[in-house]
Amino acid sequence: MKRRNHNNRQVELPNFCHLGANLRIALTVEAALAAGVAARVADVPAFWAEFVALSALAQPALLLTLLALCAAGRWLRGLPYRMGVGATLLLGMAVPVLAMLWLSPLLAGSQPVPVAGVAAFALLLGAGLLAYFNLRARALSPAITEARLQALQARIRPHFLFNSLNAVLSLVRSDPRRAEHALENMADLFRALMGNASQLAPLEDEIALTRAYLELEQLRLGDRLQVVWHIHKMPADALIPPLVVQPLVENAVYHGIEPLAGGGEISLNIYRSADKVHIVVRNPIAADVGRHKGNRIALANIRERLLLHFDLDAQLKLEPLGAVYQVHIVIPYTRERTQPAPARPHRR
Amino acid sequence: MNAPNPPLRVLIVDDEAPARHRLRDVLADCADELAVNVVGEADNGLDALNQAQQKTVDAVLLDIRMPGMDGLECAAHLNRLAAPPAIIFSTAYDAYACQAFDLNAVDYLLKPVRADRLLRALSRAHSLSTRVLDRLRDAHPKARSHLSVNEKGRVVLIPVADILYLKAEFKYVTVRTAAREFLIEESLVRLENEFGERFLRVHRNCLVATARIREIGKLPGDEDGHFLRLDGLDEHLVVSRRQYSTLREKLVKHKQ
Numbered sequence: 001m002k003r004r005n006h007n008n009r010q011v012e013l014p015n016f017c018h019l020g021a022n023l024r025i026a027l028t029v030e031a032a033l034a035a036g037v038a039a040r041v042a043d044v045p046a047f048w049a050e051f052v053a054l055s056a057l058a059q060p061a062l063l064l065t066l067l068a069l070c071a072a073g074r075w076l077r078g079l080p081y082r083m084g085v086g087a088t089l090l091l092g093m094a095v096p097v098l099a100m101l102w103l104s105p106l107l108a109g110s111q112p113v114p115v116a117g118v119a120a121f122a123l124l125l126g127a128g129l130l131a132y133f134n135l136r137a138r139a140l141s142p143a144i145t146e147a148r149l150q151a152l153q154a155r156i157r158p159h160f161l162f163n164s165l166n167a168v169l170s171l172v173r174s175d176p177r178r179a180e181h182a183l184e185n186m187a188d189l190f191r192a193l194m195g196n197a198s199q200l201a202p203l204e205d206e207i208a209l210t211r212a213y214l215e216l217e218q219l220r221l222g223d224r225l226q227v228v229w230h231i232h233k234m235p236a237d238a239l240i241p242p243l244v245v246q247p248l249v250e251n252a253v254y255h256g257i258e259p260l261a262g263g264g265e266i267s268l269n270i271y272r273s274a275d276k277v278h279i280v281v282r283n284p285i286a287a288d289v290g291r292h293k294g295n296r297i298a299l300a301n302i303r304e305r306l307l308l309h310f311d312l313d314a315q316l317k318l319e320p321l322g323a324v325y326q327v328h329i330v331i332p333y334t335r336e337r338t339q340p341a342p343a344r345p346h347r348r
Numbered sequence: 349m350n351a352p353n354p355p356l357r358v359l360i361v362d363d364e365a366p367a368r369h370r371l372r373d374v375l376a377d378c379a380d381e382l383a384v385n386v387v388g389e390a391d392n393g394l395d396a397l398n399q400a401q402q403k404t405v406d407a408v409l410l411d412i413r414m415p416g417m418d419g420l421e422c423a424a425h426l427n428r429l430a431a432p433p434a435i436i437f438s439t440a441y442d443a444y445a446c447q448a449f450d451l452n453a454v455d456y457l458l459k460p461v462r463a464d465r466l467l468r469a470l471s472r473a474h475s476l477s478t479r480v481l482d483r484l485r486d487a488h489p490k491a492r493s494h495l496s497v498n499e500k501g502r503v504v505l506i507p508v509a510d511i512l513y514l515k516a517e518f519k520y521v522t523v524r525t526a527a528r529e530f531l532i533e534e535s536l537v538r539l540e541n542e543f544g545e546r547f548l549r550v551h552r553n554c555l556v557a558t559a560r561i562r563e564i565g566k567l568p569g570d571e572d573g574h575f576l577r578l579d580g581l582d583e584h585l586v587v588s589r590r591q592y593s594t595l596r597e598k599l600v601k602h603k604q
Contacts, residue, residue: 159413162440163364166460170370220364261363261392261415286415 013077013084014133016069020311025129029062030055032125061099065122068095085130092126093119145308146198156193157254160217167219182219185212192242200239200309200334203270203277207231210246210268217253224263225253233271239334240277241309244302245270248281248327251298256283256325272333279329285320299327306331355383356470357404361396361422362411362438367459371409371438374463381467393417394505397425400433401502407434407473409457412445417493420445424481425496428503434473448487452480491542495523497530506530508546512560512578513585514539516553526580548598550576551588561599 014021037051068091069076076084076091100118164186171179192209218225245268252266264284271278299318306314310332319326358375362368368389375384387403390396392414400408408426412419423435438457439445449456454476455469485492494505510525516536523530540547540555547555560579564587567573574587576595587595 158441162459166370167366169460170366259415
């Protein structure tokens, strides 16, 4: 199977290419600078002057360091953890020192760079940050993360389950073949619901699942449910957390189609833009206030799973656009590293 | 076989075609034990009410969750018929409603429906009292889409969207639409609770449709007295002193 395993992993170095990690590092460096300056000067104007001057020097160095760490990230994380930590600290010390040596002559009123000071500052901060990332990784340890993911994932609306069973039963005598197909779809859906929540899965699998789900809904709702797919630009091999698209569509059916006597149209638009995968689901807004609470629960659930998988690199936006309700998800584009993909079982 | 009873005339109401189909199948399976004549199928509450007025219906198999008028509201309107049919609710899953049914000893079916359950429910089917229906609606609070009155043996539906004001008089409430007025036997407090989003209280005995307020004016010769007028209606409605300030506040919010 073409899956990326998050299980049973040792504590890893953070991914320095991720926005979340970078933000945390940048904020810590600035906070440390501010604390250092505050300890030396007496009044507020002097503090600001010195803090800005120091930041002007430190920011480019920080940026270069992060770039270097991001570039070396794959290699660093390939090393055993202790060696990786050593190499990261070395890199995190060397780049700022070199950057300072290179930058400070460019700035007016340059003083000789206190090389030892910069190195010590970088080393201390680096060690502190790595300790923090280590703790954070343990707190979000695979076991805990997986339990949380599993609890978040294993939810299906009982309403959907029983109505679908009822629809299948109605077909058993009159159209056994359609009944068989519907049961196959249900089996796929439940396999996914009970599957491993911590593994990312290819987008095309999620789409197959969503189609299976929609076929079941079509059985019940008939012409009331119209679906428009815009997925010709979809990166089929992108890895996404399982059960992100299907629950969004389930939500759209439950809140947008079922309350409308005449039915309506759901549109799915999935595309890639630079290094992001965009998933946009739209449904008509039904004037049925009684159901909004359930909506938020389902969306909060998806949001939390995105956070557990991608930290700050994924987004979920809710956008009411007049008579249409839109959910827009942005996920970093990642692919399986091993090529070529082994054959997968046939899915309709 | 015993002397055959006349077949039970049943109306099937569900918004999903397969669910109606399934009920027909199961009813056919029960034919030996209970003679049933399916007199119609409806996929929404309004159509169900229409059919129940045109045909004689002994029992209605009524889905709770339907778009527009839901099953609980439909039952309340069906109950205004001169000879209200027996009502058996059906639902795929609805924890709150089922709890309310159990509390009030109302028969209901869980989908997928089993033949023996359906038989048992039909054999002891009975019409429900208004009191019980009110309680069921309380457990499942959703504002009705229509109010209903019985006029000369027919149930007349009043779309809530058409109502301009509701005014309490003795034990009745006058329902005023642009076209005419109706008398209903409901309490103004209950109506206010149910439709609080749409109507505003302007007087101890009067609720008006917020969106239909045209103007508020001062009563001549009275310092604090105010009246208001509604779209399409010449009548002046008195605004009580107590309600005037809250009315102004809410109207400002409403305009925003």
